[in-house]
Amino acid sequence: MSIDQYQIDHWIIELKKKPDLHTVVDQVIADPSILGILFEIIRVDKSSLKFFCDKIIRSVSEQQPRLVYPYFQIVTGLIDSPNNFIKWGAILTLANLLAVDDEHQFDAVYEHLLSLIDSDSMITAANVAGCAEKIIAKYPDREPDVTQRLLKVTGNTYIYKGEPSPECKNIMIGHVLDCFDSYFASSALQDKMLEFAASQCGNTRKAVAKNAETFLKKHGRTETLS
16 A cells, blocks of 8 residues: 555654543554554664554454454564664564464464574564464464473573573473463363473572462362372
C-alpha cells in the first residue's frame, strides 16, 4: 500500500501529543489502513515514538489479529531489529498472529524464532518462550520440538552487563516452568517436564525453587520430589 508523506507526518504530530493508547487502538481497529503508517513510522523514526507505534500494533494484534495479519512479513522482519524493544514487541505481536495464520506463513520463520531461545539475551529468550503456548495451540504437532528446546535452557548462557549471568539463567528457568504449566495437559513430554521441575527444586533462586515445587504438586506427581 502506498503511504504518502502527509499521512506519516500527520500521525507523527498526533502521536507526539501522547494520546490515550486505548483511544488510538480503537481508531486503528476502525481504520486498519493506519497500521501501514505505524509500521512506516517504526521503520524511519529515530525517536522513542516508534515504541508507542509498536505498542499500538501489539494491542491491535491482541484484540483483532486478522487486521495485523496482512503485515505478517513486516512483523517477522522486525524480530531481527537491532533495537531490542522493537524486537521484543515484534516477537509478542507475531505470537498473537499465529491464531489466524491460515496461510501457514509461520513455517518460514519457525526455526529462526525458536533459535532465539538460545540467544545470549535472557529477555529475548523469555519472550520467545512465552510464545510456546500460542505456537502449540495453532500447531500442536510442533509441541515435542518446542518442549525439547525449552528443556535445554539449563545449558544456555545468558549475558548481563557483558558477563555470563547464572541469575539470568535461573530467571529463564522460571519462565520455562510457567510455559510448561500453560500447556502441560496437552504435552507428549509430561514426564520430561516433571523431571525438569524436580531438578529445579533446589534452585538457588528461591522463587524458582518454589515455582518448581508448585508445578510438581499441581500436576499430581509429588513422588518425583523423592
